[in-house]
Amino acid sequence: xxxxxxxxxxxxxxxxxxxxxxxxxxxxxxxxxxxxxxxxxxxxxxxxxxxxxxxxxxxxxxxxxxxxxxxxxxxxxxxxxxxxxxxxxxxxxxxxxxxxxxxxxxxxxxxxxxxxxxxxxxxxxxxxxxxxxxxxxxxxxxxxxxxxxxxxxxxxxxxxxxxxxxxxxxxxxxxxxxxxxxxxxxxxxxxxxxxxxxxxxxxxxxxxxxxxxxxxxxxxxxxxxxxxxxxxxxxxxxxxxxxxxxxxxxxxxxxxxxxxxxxxxxxxxxxxxxxxxxxxxxxxxxxxxxxxxxxxxxxxxxxxxxxxxxxxxxxxxxxxxxxxxxxxxxxxxxxxxxxxxxxxxxxxxxxxxxxxxxxxxxxxxxxxx
Amino acid sequence: xxxxxxxxxxxxxxxxxxxxxxxxxxxxxxxxxxxxxxxxxxxxxxxxxxxxxxxxxxxxxxxxxxxxxxxxxxxxxxxxxxxxxxxxxxxxxxxxxxxxxxxxxxxxxxxxxxxxxxxxxxxxxxxxxxxxxxxxxxxxxxxxxxxxxxxxxxxxxxxxxxxxxxxxxxxxxxxxxxxxxxxxxxxxxxxxxxxxxxxxxxxxxxxxxxxxxxxxxxxxxxxxxxxxxxxxxxxxxxxxxxxxxxxxxxxxxxxxxxxxxxxxxxxxxxxxxxxxxxxxxxxxxxxxxxxxxxxxxxxxxxxxxxxxxxxxxxxxxxxxxxxxxxxxxxxxxxxxxxxxxxxxxxxxxxxxxxxxxxxxxxxxxxxxxxxxxxxxxxxxxxxxxxxxxxxxxxxxxxxxxxxxxxxxxxxxxxxxxxxxxxxxxxxxxxxxxxxxxxxxxxxxxxxxxxxxxxxxxxxxxxxxxxxxxxxxxxxxxxxxxxxxxxxxxxxxxxxx
Numbered sequence: 001x002x003x004x005x006x007x008x009x010x011x012x013x014x015x016x017x018x019x020x021x022x023x024x025x026x027x028x029x030x031x032x033x034x035x036x037x038x039x040x041x042x043x044x045x046x047x048x049x050x051x052x053x054x055x056x057x058x059x060x061x062x063x064x065x066x067x068x069x070x071x072x073x074x075x076x077x078x079x080x081x082x083x084x085x086x087x088x089x090x091x092x093x094x095x096x097x098x099x100x101x102x103x104x105x106x107x108x109x110x111x112x113x114x115x116x117x118x119x120x121x122x123x124x125x126x127x128x129x130x131x132x133x134x135x136x137x138x139x140x141x142x143x144x145x146x147x148x149x150x151x152x153x154x155x156x157x158x159x160x161x162x163x164x165x166x167x168x169x170x171x172x173x174x175x176x177x178x179x180x181x182x183x184x185x186x187x188x189x190x191x192x193x194x195x196x197x198x199x200x201x202x203x204x205x206x207x208x209x210x211x212x213x214x215x216x217x218x219x220x221x222x223x224x225x226x227x228x229x230x231x232x233x234x235x236x237x238x239x240x241x242x243x244x245x246x247x248x249x250x251x252x253x254x255x256x257x258x259x260x261x262x263x264x265x266x267x268x269x270x271x272x273x274x275x276x277x278x279x280x281x282x283x284x285x286x287x288x289x290x291x292x293x294x295x296x297x298x299x300x301x302x303x304x305x306x307x308x309x310x311x312x313x314x315x316x317x318x319x320x321x322x323x324x325x326x327x328x329x330x331x332x333x334x335x336x337x338x339x340x341x342x343x344x345x346x347x348x349x350x351x352x353x354x355x356x357x358x359x360x361x362x363x364x365x366x367x368x369x
Numbered sequence: 370x371x372x373x374x375x376x377x378x379x380x381x382x383x384x385x386x387x388x389x390x391x392x393x394x395x396x397x398x399x400x401x402x403x404x405x406x407x408x409x410x411x412x413x414x415x416x417x418x419x420x421x422x423x424x425x426x427x428x429x430x431x432x433x434x435x436x437x438x439x440x441x442x443x444x445x446x447x448x449x450x451x452x453x454x455x456x457x458x459x460x461x462x463x464x465x466x467x468x469x470x471x472x473x474x475x476x477x478x479x480x481x482x483x484x485x486x487x488x489x490x491x492x493x494x495x496x497x498x499x500x501x502x503x504x505x506x507x508x509x510x511x512x513x514x515x516x517x518x519x520x521x522x523x524x525x526x527x528x529x530x531x532x533x534x535x536x537x538x539x540x541x542x543x544x545x546x547x548x549x550x551x552x553x554x555x556x557x558x559x560x561x562x563x564x565x566x567x568x569x570x571x572x573x574x575x576x577x578x579x580x581x582x583x584x585x586x587x588x589x590x591x592x593x594x595x596x597x598x599x600x601x602x603x604x605x606x607x608x609x610x611x612x613x614x615x616x617x618x619x620x621x622x623x624x625x626x627x628x629x630x631x632x633x634x635x636x637x638x639x640x641x642x643x644x645x646x647x648x649x650x651x652x653x654x655x656x657x658x659x660x661x662x663x664x665x666x667x668x669x670x671x672x673x674x675x676x677x678x679x680x681x682x683x684x685x686x687x688x689x690x691x692x693x694x695x696x697x698x699x700x701x702x703x704x705x706x707x708x709x710x711x712x713x714x715x716x717x718x719x720x721x722x723x724x725x726x727x728x729x730x731x732x733x734x735x736x737x738x739x740x741x742x743x744x745x746x747x748x749x750x751x752x753x754x755x756x757x758x759x760x761x762x763x764x765x766x767x768x769x770x771x772x773x774x775x776x777x778x779x780x781x782x783x784x785x786x787x788x789x790x791x792x793x794x795x796x797x798x799x800x801x802x803x804x805x806x807x808x809x810x811x812x813x814x815x816x817x818x819x820x821x822x823x824x825x826x827x828x829x830x831x832x833x834x835x836x837x838x839x840x841x842x843x844x845x846x847x848x849x850x851x852x853x854x855x856x857x858x859x860x861x862x863x864x865x
Contacts, residue, residue: 008838015846019853026863103730316863331464331860332398334472335442335479337523340397348393355387356845359380363841366376368555368833 005364050126052151061114066312395575404576505579535581536574555833566844615668717804743821773813
């Protein structure tokens with residue numbers, strides 16, 4: 001068989017395989033508001049632009065953000081940080097990006113090693129560029145009114161570190177937020193260690209919640225339930241916080257779902273509350289005890305910036321081929337005529353492959369003149 | 370030689386089938402109304418088929434049926450922005466709220482739209498394609514009538530397939546032209562693969578528009594022009610060129626570029642006849658001009674007169690007026706020409722669908738390098754030809770290249786002139802222009818491109834094969850890549 005036929009044939013089909021191998025599925029619940037997008041100010045110095053979002057699938061491996069370059073070439077480095085929203089003290093992924101390669105008003109793709117168990121978890125990413133300066137900096141686009149409720153934009157997360165004092169509770173459609181009102185200039189911020197457990201709480205007379213921290217706890221702790229604020233406030237200076245809840249049967253209308261939020265208010269100005277970790281929580285009564293490990297916690301943080309909304313961003317998940325093409329086939333045939341069906345697509349693909357092979361075969365036997 | 374040509378023939382037929390298969394893939398993947406101006410092209414066909422008359426700009430409007438579908442189906446962001454659609458939903462939101470029951474409900478609504486919705490009009494949605502000459506819409510109106518009992522989705526997709534049938538036929542004719550012009554068989558196959566696998570080219574003919582028929586008529590026009598220049602003076606060639614010119618001008622205004630090269634073709638042909646007396650045969654020249662005019666003018670003139678009566682200008686273009694010399698100079702001064710040609714270049718190589726999807730920027734740089742290399746190759750070939758006195762204006766093949774280059778230049782001038790009119794009429798900056806107008810003469814530009822590239826390819830069996838295989842492989846992979854990113858955009862909301 002002609003070597004050109006083999007080399008080109010194998011090469012073409014391998015390359016087609018590579019092109020179609022990239023099975024990435026984006027969050028379907030992402031911000032998109034065509035008429036109300038705007039650019040943030042230049043990103044430089046201590047500024048950070050970030051976003052909290054809830055991952056829809058496993059294998060989070062890419063986040064795209066809409067970037068503006070102010071129609072110029074900027075040459076400073078950007079640093080992308082991805083964190084578990086409940087473990088804000090360390091980066092899960094860090095990516096450095098050269099801003100000189102960024103195209104104005106286009107989505108910038110940031111890829112990283114996939115996170116295998118990302119489904120249904122909250123993440124926080126932010127971008128900073130400490131070496132940039134006014135006139136040599138990029139920006140990010142955001143949507144002011146996009147109907148995205150699974151997170152929000154956070155500008156200058158350094159301010160989060162100063163959160164303290166008053167507490168506000170906010171009930172949203174799908175979840176509860178707890179706010180620590182910042183007494184300062186323009187920020188409200190939140191830090192919640194929050195867990196859900198599915199227990200029949202009505203059978204308990206008393207619940208004891210123990211919070212076992214890996215480091216010494218030195219703060220006030222307030223326990224909430226989904227139906228209200230119970231007002232337990234304990235000062236403790238050991239590794240163990242113990243909270244007693246009485247009359248738990250009045251806590252919830254849904255006896256099989258009990259949601260308890262342990263909320264820590266840091267009394268010390270400037271303390272990095274993001275580094276606080278809870279090792280485990282035990283819910284105890286005389287007859288029953290369960291232990292929740294740290295995976296059951298998640299943290300919500302947000303700020304009440306003057307600019308409200310969501311970054312123009314989109315998370316992606318690496319998919320397996322079967323899931324990807326199942327979704328694709330289901331969608332591509334929507335609102336198509338009756339003669340476009342799965343059989344038609346299969347036949348078309350077979351004909352296409354046969355034609356490519358046919359062309360290569362005849363070409364290999366052709367003598368050019 | 371006959372056996373060799375048989376292989377060429379087989380390859381060319383397979384390439385045409387591959388082009389058609391790729392077109393079908395594009396048709397399946399592109400959501401309804403995603404093709405450039407597709408609703409307005411369909412509205413024109415529907416208006417003619419349902420009412421038996423040609424729509425008039427400003428007085429005829431798109432049907433309620435189209436308007437209903439725009440409110441049920443996901444539509445591209447740029448159409449969405451037009452503001453004339455009630456409760457539009459874009460691709461992103463549509464898949465975000467993907468609901469099988471709602472889709473079935475929408476499907477039922479579309480299938481059960483009353484017949485009256487095909488003739489009732491929505492006054493906020495102009496048939497802005499009514500500025501186009503009617504030939505394509507009359508022909509497509511016949512297809513529409515055959516499918517009259519089907520729902521609008523079936524009619525739209527069937528008309529897309531019709532466009533691909535026209536374009537595939539045109540591609541085959543184009544190859545016949547290449548055979549006449551290019552002697553090197555490897556270059557012929559490379560040009561054919563470039564045309565058949567150019568993703569912008571395939572996309573342009575996988576939508577409802579008059580581009581498919583324009584390409585077919587242009588291909589026939591170029592084919593017979595080439596035969597006219599290569600053969601002895603034949604009256605049938607002149608007659609056919611006249612008919613094709615008439616039909617072309619009745620299909621798309623871009624055919625004015627063809628009208629522009631007719632005098633050049635006739636003069637060049639007359640130059641072939643110069644004998645020792647060194648004179649052009651004026652009678653022959655006059656005779657050819659007369660035949661082409663007599664044959665073509667009755668075919669197209671009625672339409673342009675009709676335009677003048679209904680809109681006040683011959684072109685029928687919306688919102689335009691005749692440019693005075695002062696206007697023209699003002700316009701020329703106002704346009705950022707470097708930006709204009711950059712846009713023209715970028716849009717020619719890759720601007721996909723009405724969502725205006727672009728390829729990674731590196732691709733355009735690569736195409737710029739290819740274009741520059743080809744231009745250098747053409748330049749060196751021409752200079753060498755002049756030095757060696759091989760570049761003789763009486764040589765038919767040299768004349769064909771001159772005609773091809775003139776067609777492209779006239780099209781660029783024509784498109785720029787129309788854009789200048791828009792600039793002056795609408796008082797806005799000229800930054801965007803569709804480069805799909807150039808695809809109906811892709812044979813001219815691709816012949817020049819590959820002739821230039823060929824200069825740098827050593828002449829041997831191995832290098833010919835590598836040249837062909839490289840063109841074929843890279844273009845095929847480019848097509849696959851574009852289909853992949855478009856699928857991701859349309860069905861997953863992924864943007865590059």
